[in-house]
Amino acid sequence: RKEVEQDPGxxxxxxxxxxxxxxxxxxxxxxxxxxxxxxxxxxxxxxMSVYSSGNEDGRFTAQLNRASQYISLLIRDxxxxxxxxxxxxxxxxxNNRLAFGKGNQVVVIP
Amino acid sequence: DVKVTQSSRYLVKxxxxxxxxxxxxxxxxxxxxxxxxxxxxxxxLIYFSYDVKMKEKGDIPEGYSVSREKKERxxxxxxxxxxxxxxxxxxxxxxxxxxxxxxxxxxxxxxxxLTVL
Numbered sequence: 001r002k003e004v005e006q007d008p009g010x011x012x013x014x015x016x017x018x019x020x021x022x023x024x025x026x027x028x029x030x031x032x033x034x035x036x037x038x039x040x041x042x043x044x045x046x047x048m049s050v051y052s053s054g055n056e057d058g059r060f061t062a063q064l065n066r067a068s069q070y071i072s073l074l075i076r077d078x079x080x081x082x083x084x085x086x087x088x089x090x091x092x093x094x095n096n097r098l099a100f101g102k103g104n105q106v107v108v109i110p
Numbered sequence: 111d112v113k114v115t116q117s118s119r120y121l122v123k124x125x126x127x128x129x130x131x132x133x134x135x136x137x138x139x140x141x142x143x144x145x146x147x148x149x150x151x152x153x154x155l156i157y158f159s160y161d162v163k164m165k166e167k168g169d170i171p172e173g174y175s176v177s178r179e180k181k182e183r184x185x186x187x188x189x190x191x192x193x194x195x196x197x198x199x200x201x202x203x204x205x206x207x208x209x210x211x212x213x214x215x216x217x218x219x220x221x222x223x224l225t226v227l
Contacts, residue, residue, distance in 0.1 A: 008150075034215075043200060043218035044153070087153070096141045096160055096206060097168075098216060102152035 003027060006088050006101035013078045013108050020074040021104045023088030030099075032091040033064055033071050038103065039084045047073075047086065078108045113137070114219035116201055122225045129188040131222050133201030140206040142184035143216065144168075144176060146197040153200065159184055160206060191226045198223050 006023045013019040025033075033050035048055065050062040050071050061074045075082055088101035117132035133142065143158040145168075155168030157176040165176050173195060177185040184203075188195055199222045205214040 043220055045218070046215045096204065097155065097158065100153040102150070 003099040004088055004090050004101040006104050008102055008105060010105040010107050013075075013082075013106060015078055015080060015108055015110050017078050018074065018076045019078060019106060020072060021086070022070045022072045023101050023104075024068075024070045025088075025090045025099070026069070027090070027092060027099075028069065030069075030090045030092055033062075034089040034091075034098075035060075035062055035071075035073050036087040036089055036100075037084050038087055044087055044100075073104075075106070078106075080108050080110065082106060083108045114201055114203055114217050116199075116219040116222050118222050119220060120223050120225075122227065123188075123191050124227050125192060127188075127191050127226075129191050129224065129226075131186040131188075131199055131201075131224070133184045133186070133203075133219055134182055135184075135201075135203040135217070136182065137203070137217075138181065139203035139217075140181070141204045141216075142178065143202040143204075144174075144184065144186045145200045145202065146170070147200055147221075148197050156186065191224075193226050196224060196226045 004025050035047040036044040037047040038044040048057050050064045054063045059076045063072045085103035085105045087103045090099045114135045141160050144156045145153045147153050154170050159165045159178040175187045201219040202216040204216045
């Protein structure tokens with residue numbers, strides 16, 4: 001089983017709509033969770049960390065479900081500029097290494 | 111702002127050549143990483159280093175070696191390039207965990223697209 005699994009999509013989203021996707025992780029000892037964003041032909045960049053209590057940053061909301069071992073990302077009021085691949089990333093306690101999912105590709109359509 | 115730079119954006123080499131990919135970061139980060147990214151396979155860790163002259167194998171180290179002689183520089187070496195090493199190579203750096211913080215953000219360079227003919 002892959003350490004981090006994501007449905008690659010693509011997720012075709014009308015502009016202004018809401019899109020949500022999940023990622024599952026296999027290591028129950030995982031401690032830190034993140035969403036990175038990668039634009040086409042660019043490097044990944046941190047979008048947001050995911051806390052146990054969930055967190056929100058503008059139109060983006062991230063949730064963590066430790067019992068079921070998944071994290072989610074929700075994008076409200078989608079903009080054309082949200083088109084990108086969203087990478088789910090997991091780290092273990094004190095571990096400098098990250099486990100990356102293959103990404104959810106989001107395409108926002110006018 | 112953290113800056114991670116890579117020596118080339120695009121590189122074309124021939125099978126059997128020795129290839130050096132250089133990465134430099136300017137924020138005094140202890141950890142440096144080399145990944146490759148391929149369609150359908152995502153990011154895969156080749157090697158990483160948590161200190162000068164230290165290195166650890168990642169998930170796919172075969173066919174690669176690394177060098178970290180200075181804290182700011184981490185080099186990836188393909189001893190004898192092969193066509194299956196055609197890929198996007200991404201370097202990243204991060205601070206080591208500190209008290210109360212198990213992880214620090216990884217900052218990526220712009221990538222080197224290597225083609226081996």
